[in-house]
Amino acid sequence: xxYTTTSAGVEMPKIIYGTAWKKxxxxxxxxxxxxxxxxxxxxxxxxxxxxxxRVGEALMPLKKEGFKREDLYIQTKFTPxxxxxxxxxxxxxxxxLETQVADSFxxxxxxxxxxxxxxxxxxxxxxxxxxxxxxxxxxEKIQQDxxxxxxxxxxxxxxxxxKRLYEDVQIKPAVVQNRFxxxxxxxxxxxxxxxxxxxxxxxxxSLTANPYILASEVVVNLAKxxxxxxxxxxxxxxxxxxxxxxxxxxxxxHMRQDLDIFSFELSxxxxxxxxxxxx
Ligand SMILES: NC(=O)c1ccc[n+]([C@@H]2O[C@H](COP(=O)([O-])OP(=O)(O)OC[C@H]3O[C@@H](n4cnc5c(N)ncnc54)[C@H](OP(=O)(O)O)[C@@H]3O)[C@@H](O)[C@H]2O)c1
Numbered sequence: 001x002x003y004t005t006t007s008a009g010v011e012m013p014k015i016i017y018g019t020a021w022k023k024x025x026x027x028x029x030x031x032x033x034x035x036x037x038x039x040x041x042x043x044x045x046x047x048x049x050x051x052x053x054r055v056g057e058a059l060m061p062l063k064k065e066g067f068k069r070e071d072l073y074i075q076t077k078f079t080p081x082x083x084x085x086x087x088x089x090x091x092x093x094x095x096x097l098e099t100q101v102a103d104s105f106x107x108x109x110x111x112x113x114x115x116x117x118x119x120x121x122x123x124x125x126x127x128x129x130x131x132x133x134x135x136x137x138x139x140e141k142i143q144q145d146x147x148x149x150x151x152x153x154x155x156x157x158x159x160x161x162x163k164r165l166y167e168d169v170q171i172k173p174a175v176v177q178n179r180f181x182x183x184x185x186x187x188x189x190x191x192x193x194x195x196x197x198x199x200x201x202x203x204x205x206s207l208t209a210n211p212y213i214l215a216s217e218v219v220v221n222l223a224k225x226x227x228x229x230x231x232x233x234x235x236x237x238x239x240x241x242x243x244x245x246x247x248x249x250x251x252x253x254h255m256r257q258d259l260d261i262f263s264f265e266l267s268x269x270x271x272x273x274x275x276x277x278x279x
Contacts, residue, residue, distance in 0.1 A: 001039045002262050006174045007198040008150035010118055013040035013073050014239055015258055018248035019055055026054035029250060034062050036255040042246055044077035044123060045104045048085040053111040075119035076108045083123050101138035105147060119175055120148035124155040133168060140171045150174040157184045159193055177202040181209035186278040202244045207231055218273045226264050235261040237274045
């Protein structure tokens with residue numbers, strides 16, 4: 001695995017295994033992913049989409065195989081009420097925002113059987129700004145108490161929101177995790193800002209949202225030239241652009257292919273050709 005060092009000094013794997021929608025298969029797939037070579041795991045305290053406790057259940061057998069907690073990069077999320085299933089909210093919905101964050105994180109630590117996470121992400125911005133700040137400040141307290149090595153935000157497509165948050169908080173977000181798709185113009189402006197402020201941009205939907213890029217002549221020809229799959233070409237491109245992609249593959253073949261994206265390097269002109277497809 002290759003790593004990138006974040007502004008908070010955290011070693012983040014350059015591709016991260018995503019655990020959404022895996023339900024009862026979560027434990028088995030996380031074990032397979034780590035055995036295959038993934039070292040980063042993404043989850044959330046959001047029972048609607050993630051079985052966070054099953055990620056935790058994978059850690060014990062992995063420990064027996066010799067994978068220590070510090071060998072793994074684990075990131076979870078605080079999901080605001082709007083993103084939760086109303087019938088399965090992992091905290092008291094009537095509590096203050098600060099208490100919701102604290103209780104959600106206590107639940108995450110129990111689920112993950114760990115006393116710290118590498119990154120705690122806010123799953124999506126809250127409005128108005130005062131609510132966003134209340135939640136983020138509660139996350140800062142978790143970071144200051146040693147519960148999270150760094151903080152970040154997800155689904156933040158409005159650069160104005162990100163900039164204002166960045167200016168108003170003490171512990172700057174080190175990570176933005178966004179959907180990589182045409183509707184947001186692939187976050188071009190936001191990613192340039194992230195680069196300038198040493199904020200790592202993680203992408204999801206990287207393959208599913210972009211079938212026309214994967215099927216493009218440029219990518220198909222590069223796949224032939226490098227003897228790689230189209231998905232590998234695109235992941236390699238993303239990585240060279242400084243993006244950390246998430247992969248939630250359920251296939252062991254795809255796990256191996258996802259991990260093999262660091263075995264080659266597209267040239268500058270080839271990267272420009274793919275960049276031109278981001279329209
Ligand atoms: N912050 C958020 O709101 C948010 C939202 C969505 C997702 N996420 C995170 O991002 C993770 C990834 O989610 P995603 O939406 O990007 O989709 P994904 O779960 O990674 O699925 C993408 C599709 O790509 C396929 N795939 C993966 N690797 C491949 C490869 N090398 N070659 C060909 N196909 C491949 C998978 O099929 P196979 O299973 O057959 O390989 C799957 O159909 C999630 O698990 C979650 O952790 C976060």
